[in-house]
Amino acid sequence: MRVLVLGGDGFCGWPSALHLSRQGHEVVIVDNLSRRNIDNELEVQSLTPIQPLSTRLQVWRELTGKTIGFERLDVVTEYDRLLQTLQAWRPGAVVHFAEQRAAPYSMKSSWHKRYTVNNNLNATNNILSAIVESGLDIHLVHLGTMGVYGYSSVGVELPEGYLRVKMIAADGAEVEQEILYPPNPGSIYHLTKTQDQLFFAFYNKNDDVRITDLHQGIVWGTQTRETCLDERLINRFDYDGDYGTVLNRFLMQAAIDYPLTVHGSGGQTRAFIHIQDTVRCIELAIVNAPAPGDRVKILNQMTETHRLIDLANLVADLTGAEVEHVPNPRREADANDLSVTNAGLLGLGLRPTTLREGLLREVTEVAKRYASRCDRKRIPCVSAWTQRNRSGGAAVAKVGGAGR
């Protein structure tokens, strides 16, 4: 199938593009290189030495004989080119990674809140509007987040998007309905993904657009079978306070003998998935598209849940690192239970990569190998969720400044 990968130069997009290409799909990457530009803004770089996109694509062609196309295009500001790209390539599926994806970055300042809202919401709407205007029957596959559900414990297992409820009328009568699980986002970034869900429901209802929304857990790991083939295909590894996800941060910290920084008690429970499983899920979503007339298909793209403190202790046991609690810059529950179903993707054939089998390899093959590229002062998260938490953010920064 011909597949457009929007955001195909990013952390999930790049390995997904390679995996789809290897599986025989004809892949075209659309990207505005915003992720590399944000590295410039934040004065950080991927721990791993990622190559320019043209080098990546040339190496892939040399190694496999497969060509991946590339259009440098901003889906927010260049709608007409986006539409022309759909009309020219006539893809069967579009994978939408073209959003700002870091919660701390989205909370750094008023500007970052506004950038994230403007970028993510206009990107999603432009893509949907272009699909409708093109008149083509294109299946849209979107990377959502488990964070749309929120992490307050309500006592039901998180379903795959839809929840059966009994609506209670004023007179006490009960009416059973299936609804989108009530959203409870924890950051501006997560908020935009809950708003994306409403775009999908509307365009599906009004225009019969076929859509799969993948609610992904926190990704860990760096490499996939394809990015391992040559060092010039290596995937990015973010360890900075804005883009580094929690488990990758722990792995990095362990590799450079820096304490594993746990925000608050560490009782927060979150869902996780390895990047290798991410790329597999994307392909499973593409080849198992909803039928015409189906509602939006929502799948939970995660394989394990863990308390953050347990993960820190696990990494500490494997590596001998210390664990250090620092004030939590986020406004969130200090502890929560989390029970999630991922029956959909398991049923389609996903075989999860477990933490136990992959963690140590990540430390030695990635974090330790490139440790000399680490800028220790970029590790702490200095984004505070509220004015009230700003002192907390400063305290975190101080720990980072004392990096050893």
Add this chain to the structure above:
Amino acid sequence: MRVLVLGGDGFCGWPSALHLSRQGHEVVIVDNLSRRNIDNELEVQSLTPIQPLSTRLQVWRELTGKTIGFERLDVVTEYDRLLQTLQAWRPGAVVHFAEQRAAPYSMKSSWHKRYTVNNNLNATNNILSAIVESGLDIHLVHLGTMGVYGYSSVGVELPEGYLRVKMIAADGAEVEQEILYPPNPGSIYHLTKTQDQLFFAFYNKNDDVRITDLHQGIVWGTQTRETCLDERLINRFDYDGDYGTVLNRFLMQAAIDYPLTVHGSGGQTRAFIHIQDTVRCIELAIVNAPAPGDRVKILNQMTETHRLIDLANLVADLTGAEVEHVPNPRREADANDLSVTNAGLLGLGLRPTTLREGLLREVTEVAKRYASRCDRKRIPCVSAWTQRNRSGGAAVAKVGGAGR
């Protein structure tokens, strides 16, 4: 109280600004004049001869001795000036009318969808972000719409924003929760208001912003006690296919001996409110602000529900006009029940203006009086919700072309 009225030159904003000024509030209008510019785009004008804003403000000053301030400012593209305006005026409340508010306009084309999304969502986020950045304790009053609930009959009376439900777990266990009523928007315009609700819930939870969201029914009528004081204060009256709301369209059609055009069967039931009651509700919302720490206060701002065919027949009885069914350009249920509570605003002191008492006066004092300004070919709604409905739209246009 000092009140900023964003969108204070529009159909609801202008009479609200006058009403608040007369009630003793210190009012500043913020507007980018987008509504007048859209008149230029659509090549239509208000049936009533509205004056330039500076004339309106000067007449108000001469008549009442009260000064209403004005800042011409685009809240989407001029964030810094918006923030400076908050810091300079330090208002106690901001009333947010600064959104594109017509469902048919939002569905005219891909461009109109994208304009509505970009304008409405960035406006709301910019305002909330500016309130947080200002550090001021400002109460935000927002004009939402009854359309966030959708019009499919689910068998419960529509509550004021929040609904008690029993969430049904996979094992059949039930957990009771109060949630935002599950949204079901019928157009891109309505969609943006459902996404606004998520902005409000997030900024309220994360930043303790005090917010009232008014879910307004379809407004009818033109004049309020203040806009009646001088013809130069007259409010706008939209009768065109994009901005004319259904009841005002019937009144106009009756006044010029044009058949009352009912989309589909007319079995659609909708909620209504007179513009005089709108301005009263805005003031009630301002003087009854949520306390610090309260969740978003949601009130249903409507006074009556009617089936569209019943309204058409009522206007026909009053005026002798004919009723004509035309294909429905929207994708919506052909008939629905609607039961809504508006206990909140009634409890605060709203005394509804009824259709029976106001309808005929609107026909004679407004529609007939300015009938010579009507451009008949602008009456039909030519915006089709989907490709499939475009032939319907064309059929409507043909009826309009035959206007008699």
